Amino acid sequence: MGDQTEKKTFPCPVCLKVFSFSSRLTIHMRIHTGEKPFQCLTCFKLFRQNSTLTKHKKIHTGEKPYECTVCFKHFKETDHLMTHMRIHTGEKPHQCSMCPKNFILKSALIRHMRVHTGEKPFECTVCPNRFKDKSALVTHMRVHTGEKPFQCTICPKDFTVKSALVTHMRVHTGEKPYQCSECWKAFSRHYYLVQHMALHTGQKQYKCSICPKAFSKKATLKDHLTVHTGEKPFKCTVCSKSFLRKPSLETHMKSHSREQPYRCSKCLKGFVTKNSLVNHMKIHLQERLESSVNCLKDFRKMSSAEAYDDEYQQESASMDDNLFFQTYAAELCNLQKVKEEQD
Numbered sequence: 001m002g003d004q005t006e007k008k009t010f011p012c013p014v015c016l017k018v019f020s021f022s023s024r025l026t027i028h029m030r031i032h033t034g035e036k037p038f039q040c041l042t043c044f045k046l047f048r049q050n051s052t053l054t055k056h057k058k059i060h061t062g063e064k065p066y067e068c069t070v071c072f073k074h075f076k077e078t079d080h081l082m083t084h085m086r087i088h089t090g091e092k093p094h095q096c097s098m099c100p101k102n103f104i105l106k107s108a109l110i111r112h113m114r115v116h117t118g119e120k121p122f123e124c125t126v127c128p129n130r131f132k133d134k135s136a137l138v139t140h141m142r143v144h145t146g147e148k149p150f151q152c153t154i155c156p157k158d159f160t161v162k163s164a165l166v167t168h169m170r171v172h173t174g175e176k177p178y179q180c181s182e183c184w185k186a187f188s189r190h191y192y193l194v195q196h197m198a199l200h201t202g203q204k205q206y207k208c209s210i211c212p213k214a215f216s217k218k219a220t221l222k223d224h225l226t227v228h229t230g231e232k233p234f235k236c237t238v239c240s241k242s243f244l245r246k247p248s249l250e251t252h253m254k255s256h257s258r259e260q261p262y263r264c265s266k267c268l269k270g271f272v273t274k275n276s277l278v279n280h281m282k283i284h285l286q287e288r289l290e291s292s293v294n295c296l297k298d299f300r301k302m303s304s305a306e307a308y309d310d311e312y313q314q315e316s317a318s319m320d321d322n323l324f325f326q327t328y329a330a331e332l333c334n335l336q337k338v339k340e341e342q343d
Contacts, residue, residue, distance in 0.1 A: 010025040011018045014032045019025040027049055030036065036046035038053040042060045047053040055077060058064070064074035066081040070088045075081040086092065086104045094109040095102040098116045103109045111133050114120065120130035122137040126144045131137045139161055142148065148158035150165040154172045159165045167189060170176065176186035178193040182200045187193045198204065198216035206221040207214040210228045215221045223245055226232065232242035234249040238256045243249045251273050254260070260270030262277040266284045271277040 009018075010020070010022050012025060012028055012032075014029075017028065019028060030048040036048050038047040038050050039045070040047075040053060040056055040060075042057070045056065047056065058076040064076050066075045066078055067073070068075070068081060068084055068088075070085075073084065075084060083105060092102040092104050094104070094106050096109060096112055096116075098113075101112060103112065114132040120132055122131040122134050124130070124137060124140060124144075126141075129140060131140060142160040148160050150160070150162050151158040152165060152168060152172075154169075157168060159168065170188040176188050178187045178190050179185070180187075180193060180196055180200075182197075185196065187196065195217050204214035204216050206216070206218050208221060208224060208228075210225070213224060215224065226244045232244055234243040234246050236242070236249060236252055236256075238253075241252065243252065254272045260272055262271040262274055263269070264271070264277060264280055264284075266281075269280065271280060
């Protein structure tokens with residue numbers, strides 16, 4: 001026991017860490033001095049230890065001498081192979097001391113512990129935002145730089161994160177990997193599936209903090225909250241009028257552009273919104289109703305059908321008043337159904 005204590009005779013004069021060999025103290029001191037005496041002859045990168053340089057050289061040579069016996073994947077280092085093997089064995093040796101979770105990598109456990117501690121050691125140099133891990137900071141910095149390194153190979157769109165590109169590619173491929181187990185409807189995003197499942201379960205997990213209302217979609221709750229706050233975040237750039245919802249602003253903008261995409265099939269009059277067209281069509285139905293009822297009454301009073309309007313003869317002559325009104329109501333109902341389907 002005394003011999004083992006005597007071995008640790010090489011303390012660091014800076015941080016007081018103790019080493020059992022002078023060679024290890026020499027390597028350690030380079031952390032404090034910044035000395036990196038070992039240089040790669042290919043890319044000229046410098047290293048503190050020769051062993052680290054040896055590992056680095058494999059990047060240039062592409063050498064991967066360590067093979068997995070299960071899936072035959074190759075690795076540059078033995079420790080990389082050992083970590084990989086845990087995927088096959090299911091081993092997760094690094095356990096959280098605050099919850100039941102455990103992890104394959106120690107680094108993953110360190111990142112996870114920040115969920116419990118709230119620690120955010122990575123700070124943005126532009127804004128006050130802080131992050132739990134470095135990769136999140138790197139992604140965030142692209143907000144400031146405008147960098148979008150992940151580009152679609154089919155259209156000109158590019159993205160700040162790879163996951164956004166993967167999701168976007170499904171627009172082109174039509175892939176919908178998330179399927180409902182109740183009705184088999186498929187979705188391109190998991191988030192859409194979660195929202196859809198609320199239709200089957202009736203679950204409304206997004207609750208308003210001001211009133212008793214609850215919603216199945218987070219976006220719907222966000223819209224609803226503007227009722228309480230009075231906020232109208234969508235502002236017209238032409239007349240400065242504000243709106244609660246983006247679709248309302250888009251409809252309003254058509255009034256400035258004079259765009260009228262919804263056209264009446266009877267009189268060809270144009271309208272800005274579908275709702276305006278539906279209301280207008282009711283005028284034609286009302287006119288038709290009044291004309292047909294008048295023709296029906298006149299027809300019954302007359303001994304001859306010669307004065308009866310040819311356009312409505314077949315329809316009106318075969319109907320009593322109740323049946324005709326039922327037909328009119330059905331037409332209005334069908335029109336309303338068309339509107340709902342379009343919406």
